[in-house]
Amino acid sequence: MDKDIVLEIKNLSKSFAQNKVLDGINLTVRKGVVLGLMGENGAGKSTMMKCLFGIYTRDEGQIMLYGRPVEFKNPKEALENGVAMVHQELNQCLDRSIVDNLFLGRYPKRFGVVDEARMLKESIRLFSSLKMNINPRTIMRTMSVSQRQMVEIAKAVSYDARIIVLDEPTSSLTEREVKKLFSIIESLKKKGVSFVYISHKIDEVFEICDETAVLRDGKMIFSKPTKETTVNEVISAMVGRSLDKRYPEVDNIPGExxxxxxxxxxxxxxxxxxxxxxxxxxxxxxxxxxxxxxxxxxxxxxxxxxxxxxxxxxxxxxxxxxxxxxxxxxxxxxxxxxxxxxxxxxxxxxxxxxxxxxxxxxxxxxxxxxxxxxxxxxxxxxxxxxxxxxxxxxxxxxxxxxxxxxxxxxxxxxxxxxxxxxxxxxxxxxxxxxxxxxxxxxxxxxxxxxxxxxxxxxxxxxxxxxxxxxxxxxxxxxxxxxxxxxxxxxxxxxxxxx
Ligand SMILES: Nc1ncnc2c1ncn2[C@@H]1O[C@H](COP(=O)(O)OP(=O)(O)OP(=O)(O)O)[C@@H](O)[C@H]1O
Ligand SMILES: [Mg+2]
Known part of the structure; x- marks a missing residue:
């Protein structure tokens, strides 16, 4: 078997009641590769990832990590095996500090008590290694959505994950933060970390992703090197028809x-x-x-x-x-x-x-x-x-x-x-x-x-x-x-x- 393959999803299917949301999905993620996952709203992108993380149980199929079948019961177990996810809808404790959110569920202890000094030190080290200028004592609620999103990304990195799934990571990032995120991705890639990058922003996918996969109505349409596809091909694969204009004609006539x-x-x-x-x-x-x-x-x-x-x-x-x-x-x-x-x-x-x-x-x-x-x-x-x-x-x-x-x-x-x-x-x-x-x-x-x-x-x-x-x-x-x-x-x- 190909030793570069980190994650393999084979014949994955999932239904909610009568609604078949994923239908025989196959996907391969290689070491140090950023895979862009695109598809219309409701195509099944998030569901597919939730099946991987044990948030949903799949009906059929196999998930292989480094050639071995795995069955994560929950995201925590996935994390312990080096697979992290940043969710589309952030789920943070807004009244707590960044440090608390980073260490939630894995507080380091010293003589039976939470070692706050160590948490703070590690947070500071994390942010400086990512060249992020954030005070870890800040309370989440006082930060903008984009800053909270960056914290979530830093958290995934802090787990030393080998595979990081980002579900629409840039939806509320500023242009500067997007650049920052991309440079973080690039540097982790060099260390062999792989990414699944879910996004509706085609330009970003073409910029950062080595491979592009398109999901439509629960079926994988294609997954191939980004170099070998075009924006138009991706759009047609997503919507099932070609879309020649991104904007309709603005032909209203404003009045008084x-x-x-x-x-x-x-x-x-x-x-x-x-x-x-x-x-x-x-x-x-x-x-x-x-x-x-x-x-x-x-x-x-x-x-x-x-x-x-x-x-x-x-x-x-x-x-x-x-x-x-x-x-x-x-x-x-x-x-x-x-x-x-x-x-x-x-x-x-x-x-x-x-x-x-x-x-x-x-x-x-x-x-x-x-x-x-x-x-x-x-x-x-x-x-x-x-x-x-x-x-x-x-x-x-x-x-x-x-x-x-x-x-x-x-x-x-x-x-x-x-x-x-x-x-x-x-x-x-x-x-x-x-x-x-x-x-x-x-x-x-x-x-x-x-x-x-x-x-x-x-x-x-x-x-x-x-x-x-x-x-x-x-x-x-x-x-x-x-x-x-x-x-x-x-x-x-x-x-x-x-
Ligand atoms: N818990 C659930 N119960 C019932 N149906 C669900 C559940 N979660 C997802 N679905 C359905 O599965 C389908 C795929 O949803 P999913 O969230 O995976 O789409 P998506 O590709 O991530 O879309 P978006 O780009 O809008 O985030 C949708 O039709 C959705 O209604
Ligand atoms: Mg989604």
Missing amino acids: PYMEVRNLTTKYEPVLEDISFTVRKGEIFGIYGLVGAGRSELLESLFGIRTIASGEIILGGRSLRFRNSRDAMEYNFALVTEERKLNGMFGKDTIKFNTTITNLEGYKTFNILSERKMFDATTREIGRMNTKCTSPDQLISALSGGNQQKVIIGKWLEREPEIFLMDEPTRGIDVGAKYEIYQLIIKMAKEGKTVIMVSSEMPEILGVTNRIAVMSNCRLSGVVDTKATDQEDLLRLSAKYL
Whole structure:
């Protein structure tokens, strides 16, 4: 047998009830190789890895590690055998420090007590070896999602793993952090560590992965050296058809000035300073900026979540005073948040519950909630968003990450908002579904709805908006016409107040 083969998955199958999610999967991972795993939302990528880690039990198939069959009962056992995973949805103890999170479940002991000094020393050594500038005493909650993601990656490294599975590791990393991650991957590769890299970002896969595998509807379409494939081939293999354009034509015509933000300044850190702009009715208005520039905070202030110290939000000539999100909803504002698991989703409930929860008034007949209406509404949104699920009564936690996001967007569409605030609406969503969301945004704009969307992806913000506001260090550094601008302009403006 080939001694370079580290991990081999043979004929792996898995069903949830009647739903066959993985169908006879074969995959080989070699020493020191980064294997990119791509596929649409719900294709089975995360499930495949969860079968490897014993989070799910497989129905059929074999998993071989260094030529020997293995059967991990849980992720801890996998870790002890040198196989680590960084999950798509982070699962951290937010009220504890980085050190605690790094050592969770394996506290070093000295004379029967946890050896805190050693933990701290080892953490410091870990971060400095990864050239990461992080204080290990920091409490998780006070850090950004991207920093938390980096900690999770450092944790995998700290276990001296031989195989590291990264499930959408860069979904919320800044460009600098992505570079950092890539250099960490490169240096570990040289030491013979192998990676399975799950991502929806094709450009990244082509940059960092030696091999590329595509999963569609639970079947492995191909796995081959990245050099031997092309972006178009990967996309066609994923979606089952060719997709010649990444962005639809933005052919809405924005109308009258509609909402004015005048000298908006917020009260608490990070403080937004003196922000003014006007958005038109039926306009797709982008907000660009580096992570930490205050983009999400701006959306939150428009939605009544952040306290405004001074300034005004004027809608149709009236000055609005939102004390909370309920007030904003009264005025037909909707907000899709960036961290869906934390702010947008009821994980223990069904798709139906999650779709109807913000609009219960709309499903009443003579003041009694109508099951029928809620069911129909959910079916409507599943259809509109093309959400992959088995029924409206399925638990939302059983959906793939991207499909959960679609349910959250569908929930807000049910309210038919006039002003739709979207924070990174396509994060974690596959190429085909992204295109559909862009189409939906343009369609809403054509119907006279106003869309304000934050995105970190430059091609996306240039691809689907009418105008773009650029933020820098919690201030507005400019508003540009999308047709008359380019990446360079946006970068220059986003660095204006640094
Ligand atoms: N616990 C579960 N119970 C029932 N069905 C499940 C469960 N976990 C996953 N599934 C189903 O398995 C399929 C594959 O999901 P999986 O999470 O593996 O997709 P994915 O390729 O990782 O997608 P994404 O890119 O959106 O993360 C989906 O149709 C999902 O609904
Ligand atoms: Mg997944």
